[in-house]
Amino acid sequence: MAGAGSGKTAVLTRRVALLLLAGCPADQIFVATFTVKAAGEMKERIGKQVQDLAGRVPPAIRARLDDLMRALPKAWIGTFHSLCLRMLREKDADGFSAVEELGYPPTFSILSDADSRKLLKESCADLAVPCDPRDLSAALDLAVNELLTPETLARHKTYEGVPGEAAAEAWKKYVETKRSRGLADFGDLLYLAATAIADRRMCAERWKTRFSHVLIDEYQDTNVAQYAIATELAAARRNLFVVGDDDQSIYGFRGADIRNIRAFTEDYPDARIVRLIRNYRSTPVILGAANAVLADRPAGATDKTLLAMAPAGARPPEKIVVYEASDEQDEMNFVAFQIQEFLQEGFRHEDMVIFYRVHELSGPVASALRARQVPYVEVGGPALLENDVVRTFRAVYQAVNVAALKREGRLDPIRDSLLLQEALREIWTLGILGPKNRVDHAMLLALPAPERILLDEQGYVEAVRACQSGEAQQHLERMWTGIHGAAFGMDIHTPQDILKFLVDTFGLKDAATGDATVRRGLVWLQRLLASRLPYAPPGRPGLDLVLAAFHASAEGEPITDLTQENAVRLLTIHASKGLEFPVVFVVGVEEDLLPFSHPGGSAEETESDRAEREEEEGRLFYVAITRARERLVLTSAAQRRLYGRVVSHRPSRFLARLPADVVTRGSALSALDRAAHRTRQFFKDLFRA
DSSP, X not given: OBOTTSOHHHXXXXXXXXXXXXXXXXXXXXXXESOHHHHHHHHHHHHHHHHHHGGGSOHHHHTTHHHHHHHGGGSEEEEHHHHHHHHHHOBOTTSOBHHHHTTOOTTOEEOOHHHHHHHHHHHTTTSOOXXXXXXXXXXXXXXXXXXXXXXXXXXXXXXXXXXXXXXXXXXXXXXXXXXXXXXXXXXHHHHHHHHHHHOTTTTHHHHHXXXXXXXXXXXXXXXXXXXXXXXXXXXXXXXXEEOOOGGGOXXXXXTOOTHHHHTHHHHOTTOOOOOBOEESSSOHHHXXXXXXXXXXXXXXXXXXXXXXXXXXXXXXXXXXXEEEEEXXXXXHHHHXXXXXXXXXXXXXXXXXXXXXXXXXXXXXXXXXXXXXXXXXXXXXXXXXXXXXXXXXXXXXHXXXXXXXXHHTXXXXXXXXXXXXXXXXXXXXXXXXXXXXXXOOHHHHHHSOOHHHHHHOHHHHHHHHHHOSSHXXXXXXXXXXXXXXXXXXXXXXXXXXXXXXXXXXXXXXXXXXXXXXXXXXXXXXXXXXXXXSOOOOOSSHHHHHHHHHHHHHHHHHOOSXXXXXXXXXXXXEGGGGTTOOEEEEXXXXXXXXXXXXXXXXXXXXXXHHHHHHHHHHHHHHHHHHHTTEEEEEEEEEEEEEEETTEEEEOOBOGGGGGSOGGGEEEOOHHHHHHHHHHHHHHXXXXXXXX
């Protein structure tokens, strides 16, 4: 049970390193985390730990150090989704995989989130589902994470605001459509893996004895499916090691179940519990506030009162600034002024972050910073997989795979034709590649069958003739040359090669200088492909590796590269897990925002549900506070424009939990007074010199 800033990742990586040095085979170690970034860093740290610890072990083990380092890639270290994909595909001694036993082809393809929503809509076209398609998609995602079935879902009068029976019918149709086309979405990876491990008629026994050690990071974020997978994999040998913090469980809306970590000793009465409470990040003032926010923990929670261990810095600890503004303009003026104050103290722009509970607050913050020429970068924004550069890359990579399958004689005429149609529609209609490269949808429909365009030269010639402009012809020629060449043996082989082809063909580097959307997508892709994806050859497995990495990153990683210098960061509190900054601002700390008030709530929501929701909002505030190393500023506004109307809010109830001795009430006037005092002091010192 590891409190914020207590070094929990170091504990997990050190344990894996010691297991390897003790002789545990690498391929019998299963380590699951939640983001590709975390998994990549974990692998690097484990390798370093093995080398660091080698000097403390017997010579016989040291002699095997090179062998251990070579064996490390065999360890099962990755996100839950990527590990489940690997489990489903791995064949047993008889040549069968778990996914085949579940009725899917071994070469099943993975849908992106956007494609899964489209397919759900298509599957349910003849059903009168009385709800918004987005609400239906979200409800089914949660049902999958909770390991429900259509039958159990149908027994709900409503489920997440969607009629239970209608949702169950839609789910059945959606599953039938996916299975018939050899498709699966990301939720299916967890659902199918959990089913395969638990069902004794299948390969369950093989997986229950497959790993000698199971380790789970961020255990408080596990949902029902992930909990079931971890439990079953560890059932035979009971070597289960989990790291987490119930105080940082903030993803209930995604299906994360805090009961998994709080009931650990009920599941394993003989478990050893280790509390990490030494915080190596924040000042005593900040930790005093954080401890107070969660002082009244509910029954079942683990007390982890944090102790400050961070070394004293060059600047003395200061109290937390709380500013209650009259309106959002007053609030933003204060934030901008405080940024200038911190710059005067020696902090840099990149040392500072501004958190908000809802993304709608990012607009006023960004406007205020622009007006004062404060450099900033907005982290997140649109969903990662919806970024046009990322969508284009995925579409091109998918088209290359299909063409490669054609070359290898393994083309599925029905399934791969649909995949290729989707890929080419994305390629030709996305505006990110520039208006000259965009093909009108009506014109696209007039082209020959997309699979023929790429898979035989005559189809390509017919498509060129059908183009209504020279620019469209040129675009088609560039795409055909690149995709056909990638699949049929030119110098394009890996995901990195595909991205280079896109950059070179469409001038994305030049476009990135003037378009933030292009820049963010390109930076993220380059970072992901360069450091966190293994070699992935053309073909369906390569595509699945890429998509699994994309999805895992989209779940928990910001799209913007946080190493960009000279800019204040802007992001939601939910996107802040695992990050830390010298200076943290939290804006909008007010009732109805933090804690967030869901308009109308749910018809099935009980008083207990509301209490749990408020408790999670308190943990969210705690997470925001504990991202700060040296300075913390909390602001609210009595009035602000939100969702198109002016609303009035009181300061958040959470502010009342802060001890008076760690807080100073800030105001624009007091800030100006301090600035004036420093100016006078400057001239006194100047003349004295």
